[in-house]
Amino acid sequence: MELKTIACRVRRSALQMIYHAGSGHPGGSLSPAEILTWLYARELGLDPARIDAPDRNRFVLSKGHGCPALYAVARHVGLLDPGQLSGFRKIDRDLQGHPNIGTTPWVETSTGSLGQGFSAAIGIALGLRHQQIAARTYVLLGDGELQEGEIWEGAMFAAHYHLDNLCAIIDYNKMQSDDLNANIMMLEPLREKWSAFGWQVIEIDGHDFGQIEKAFGEARETRGKPTVIVANTIKGQGISYMAGNPLWHGSVKLKPEELVRALRDLQTPEIDIEGYVNGSIW
Amino acid sequence: MAASGNRNEASAGGAPSLIGSSGDSLREAFGKALVDLARNRPEVVVLDADIAGGTGVHHFRKAYPERFYQCGIAEQNMMAVAGGMAATGLVPFVTTFAVFCLRAIEQARLSIAYCRRNVKIVASHPGLDVGPDGASAQALEDLAAFRAIPGMVVVSPADPLEMAQATAAIMNYRGPVYMRTGRSPARRVLGDDYRFELGRGRVLRDGSDVTLVACGVEVARALDAAQLLDAQGISARVVNMATIKPIDTELLVRCAEETGCIVTAEDHNIFGGLGSAVAEALVQTSPCPMEFVGVQDVFGESGEPDELAEKYGLTGIFIADAAQTAIKRKIAR
Numbered sequence: 088m089e090l091k092t093i094a095c096r097v098r099r100s101a102l103q104m105i106y107h108a109g110s111g112h113p114g115g116s117l118s119p120a121e122i123l124t125w126l127y128a129r130e131l132g133l134d135p136a137r138i139d140a141p142d143r144n145r146f147v148l149s150k151g152h153g154c155p156a157l158y159a160v161a162r163h164v165g166l167l168d169p170g171q172l173s174g175f176r177k178i179d180r181d182l183q184g185h186p187n188i189g190t191t192p193w194v195e196t197s198t199g200s201l202g203q204g205f206s207a208a209i210g211i212a213l214g215l216r217h218q219q220i221a222a223r224t225y226v227l228l229g230d231g232e233l234q235e236g237e238i239w240e241g242a243m244f245a246a247h248y249h250l251d252n253l254c255a256i257i258d259y260n261k262m263q264s265d266d267l268n269a270n271i272m273m274l275e276p277l278r279e280k281w282s283a284f285g286w287q288v289i290e291i292d293g294h295d296f297g298q299i300e301k302a303f304g305e306a307r308e309t310r311g312k313p314t315v316i317v318a319n320t321i322k323g324q325g326i327s328y329m330a331g332n333p334l335w336h337g338s339v340k341l342k343p344e345e346l347v348r349a350l351r352d353l354q355t356p357e358i359d360i361e362g363y364v365n366g367s368i369w
Numbered sequence: 370m371a372a373s374g375n376r377n378e379a380s381a382g383g384a385p386s387l388i389g390s391s392g393d394s395l396r397e398a399f400g401k402a403l404v405d406l407a408r409n410r411p412e413v414v415v416l417d418a419d420i421a422g423g424t425g426v427h428h429f430r431k432a433y434p435e436r437f438y439q440c441g442i443a444e445q446n447m448m449a450v451a452g453g454m455a456a457t458g459l460v461p462f463v464t465t466f467a468v469f470c471l472r473a474i475e476q477a478r479l480s481i482a483y484c485r486r487n488v489k490i491v492a493s494h495p496g497l498d499v500g501p502d503g504a505s506a507q508a509l510e511d512l513a514a515f516r517a518i519p520g521m522v523v524v525s526p527a528d529p530l531e532m533a534q535a536t537a538a539i540m541n542y543r544g545p546v547y548m549r550t551g552r553s554p555a556r557r558v559l560g561d562d563y564r565f566e567l568g569r570g571r572v573l574r575d576g577s578d579v580t581l582v583a584c585g586v587e588v589a590r591a592l593d594a595a596q597l598l599d600a601q602g603i604s605a606r607v608v609n610m611a612t613i614k615p616i617d618t619e620l621l622v623r624c625a626e627e628t629g630c631i632v633t634a635e636d637h638n639i640f641g642g643l644g645s646a647v648a649e650a651l652v653q654t655s656p657c658p659m660e661f662v663g664v665q666d667v668f669g670e671s672g673e674p675d676e677l678a679e680k681y682g683l684t685g686i687f688i689a690d691a692a693q694t695a696i697k698r699k700i701a702r
């Protein structure tokens with residue numbers, strides 16, 4: 088399947104999950120759809136039958152609230168059964184409101200408290216290198232998440248230990264919970280901050296698969312230091328009424344007509360729309 | 370080059386005499402035991418936040434430099450990094466002062482406990498035992514806080530012998546553990562035949578009128594109290610409750626039934642620590658008069674550990690007084 092098609096379906100599934108759950112974060116689930124699609128469809132090379140292989144590549148969603156997109160991607164690459172998506176945020180079901188290793192073992196570490204997934208990913212990268220395992224570790228950060236002090240503790244640490252098996256991606260959608268980053272706490276100059284901390288910095292359009300492919304290739308070739316990909320994205324990307332509007336950060340309750348409009352924006356075949364809404368299609 | 374040479378010559382006494390881990394402290398016992406125990410356990414790694422000399426892991430750094438990871442003064446990152454390293458099969462021992470474990474407790478909660486990682490958090494400098502550094506460094510809340518995290522085992526050994534055995538036990542246990550060591554020289558209170566078992570309390574001295582349940586430095590003081598009580602014609606049983614969670618309910622129930630009243634003693638706030646754990650265990654099945662010896666919900670201050678123990682009511686005399694009160698309440702029932 089074409090990457091663009093997968094990303095489009097990821098957006099549909101993510102919004103459908105949030106609709107049926109009655110809560111969840113749409114904006115930050117839509118902005119990283121291409122990056123997550125690339126990671127799971129091309130970069131990580133995971134084998135669902137050997138998901139605990141010691142030499143697998145690792146991915147950590149440090150901005151854990153974006154997990155509808157993670158679960159959606161997992162469903163499209165065979166790590167989850169389609170029917171599992173209906174359990175998102177529901178009692179006695181697997182898909183927790185934030186990633187949880189206990190109920191979804193292919194999740195590498197539980198997240199949801201911003202900043203921690205980054206450190207855990209650094210620990211994974213260090214642990215792999217300590218044991219001379221060649222696998223790589225990827226971690227997706229929110230831009231608002233960068234305001235956590237722990238991020239900069241980790242940034243120093245990863246550079247100090249020359250963790251070139253580690254690649255962080257910043258979902259640079261310029262927004263966080265309440266408002267634009269710039270109005271909450273200034274992040275710029277962002278590239279300069281990371282390179283001053285000793286990281287290889289690559290800036291791309293996070294919705295462009297050509298640029299994504301090139302950036303991940305460069306990260307793989309980088310030696311002696313960790314890489315950060317600053318991915319410029321649009322919060323709510325793909326949905327006309329959400330894109331660029333901080334109000335859709337979440338956690339929100341989607342109305343049926345809002346889901347329908349979103350599905351139309353995502354070129355969902357008219358014949359399937361009813362199924363997404365009533366939960367007969369996942 | 371010349372400048373740094375001059376600096377050394379300029380200091381009148383040569384090298385300063387550093388006050389690090391030494392002698393019979395629990396941190397020293399931990400640090401040395403870890404070196405022995407890790408010899409054939411290549412998966413054991415140590416994480417430090419710039420205080421190895423204070424926590425006792427400088428011995429490990431010297432013995433196994435390639436397994437020692439300096440994290441800088443960044444405890445939150447260190448704690449979650451440990452969780453990540455454990456995810457790859459390593460067994461990290463994260464070490465810092467107890468009070469700075471509190472700073473990173475949310476990382477311990479999410480990235481270690483919620484993930485059920487095989488990480489050992491070993492905290493030196495607990496309680497008033499810290500002494501002259503004062504209240505900012507004296508963790509009186511750590512047992513309460515770590516005990517409240519699901520799945521977290523909480524241990525506070527009493528003397529160097531038990532510390533070595535407990536270090537072995539937590540290394541062999543699979544899951545997250547919080548263990549207190551100690552800063553100041555610790556008295557030997559356990560015989561050579563003593564055997565630590567995770568989750569089990571031990572009767573150190575038998576008695577029939579009251580049971581004194583203690584952990585850490587308070588075990589030695591509870592034994593002092595038992596002697597004082599003996600001189601007053603009271604037979605006190607002393608239990609070393611080195612594992613605070615999971616607590617040895619079976620032993621506690623037996624003590625409550627056989628002695629009829631209980632005194633707990635800990636170098637910790639009276640809220641949430643050993644005393645609370647004992648009360649919770651007993652109140653459901655065998656409630657009995659109980660008294661709590663500990664710090665009375667206040668912060669400490671600078672002073673030598675013994676002076677502080679005296680001022681804040683942690684010495685044997687206070688435990689003995691509490692025992693008298695508990696016995697009176699028992700008789701009045």
Ligand SMILES: Cc1ncc(C[n+]2csc(CCOP(=O)(O)OP(=O)(O)O)c2C)c(N)n1
Pocket residue numbers: 112114115116118150152153199200201202228229230231232233258260262263264322336
């Ligand atoms: C430590 C912590 N503080 C606060 C929150 C609550 N919170 C959840 S998402 C969010 C905003 C995140 O913004 P950003 O990282 O930019 O994410 P994105 O825009 O990609 O959704 C906040 C404040 C949290 N999850 N963790």
Ligand SMILES: [Mg+2]
Pocket residue numbers: 229230231258259260261262263
């Ligand atoms: Mg953002």
